[in-house]
Amino acid sequence: xxxxxxxxxxxxxxxxxxxxxxxxxxxxxxxxxxxxxxxxxxxxxxxxxxxxxxxxxxxxxxxxxxxxxxxxxxxxxxxxxxxxxxxxxxxxxxxxxxxxxxxxxxxxxxxxxxxxxxxxxxxxxxxxxxxxxxxxxxxxxxxxxxxxxxxxxxxxxx
Numbered sequence: 001x002x003x004x005x006x007x008x009x010x011x012x013x014x015x016x017x018x019x020x021x022x023x024x025x026x027x028x029x030x031x032x033x034x035x036x037x038x039x040x041x042x043x044x045x046x047x048x049x050x051x052x053x054x055x056x057x058x059x060x061x062x063x064x065x066x067x068x069x070x071x072x073x074x075x076x077x078x079x080x081x082x083x084x085x086x087x088x089x090x091x092x093x094x095x096x097x098x099x100x101x102x103x104x105x106x107x108x109x110x111x112x113x114x115x116x117x118x119x120x121x122x123x124x125x126x127x128x129x130x131x132x133x134x135x136x137x138x139x140x141x142x143x144x145x146x147x148x149x150x151x152x153x154x155x156x157x158x
């Protein structure tokens with residue numbers, strides 16, 4: 001009778017270990033998925049911040065450009081020809097480049113966050129797979145231990 005009790009205890013223990021491994025894997029995967037969602041949100045925020053910064057840069061550029069036009073006009077110089085035109089064109093091009101650099105930097109940040117989210121989701125999948133393996137192993141060990149106990153009860157394995 002003690003052999004049967006031991007066999008049942010071994011099987012039950014295996015079931016408990018399997019359940020614990022599964023729960024731990026679920027918890028770990030949930031944490032990784034949560035981190036992935038945070039990274040996705042950060043990617044969105046990075047793009048929004050870059051867009052806002054580029055709009056602010058556009059206002060700065062327009063104000064600077066307006067001051068340059070005003071100074072050129074005050075000096076009585078023709079705006080649409082020669083050096084003033086080149087200076088104003090170069091200023092506009094430089095201002096646009098500054099805006100594009102801001103947007104590009106924001107896109108790079110967003111991509112880094114999206115990459116982190118992908119990595120976190122991969123970790124979640126790996127945690128689930130590891131938990132499933134541990135769970136299966138624990139269940140198998142419990143069943144095999146129980147079978148060994150039962151087999152021993154009936155005179156085998158001496």
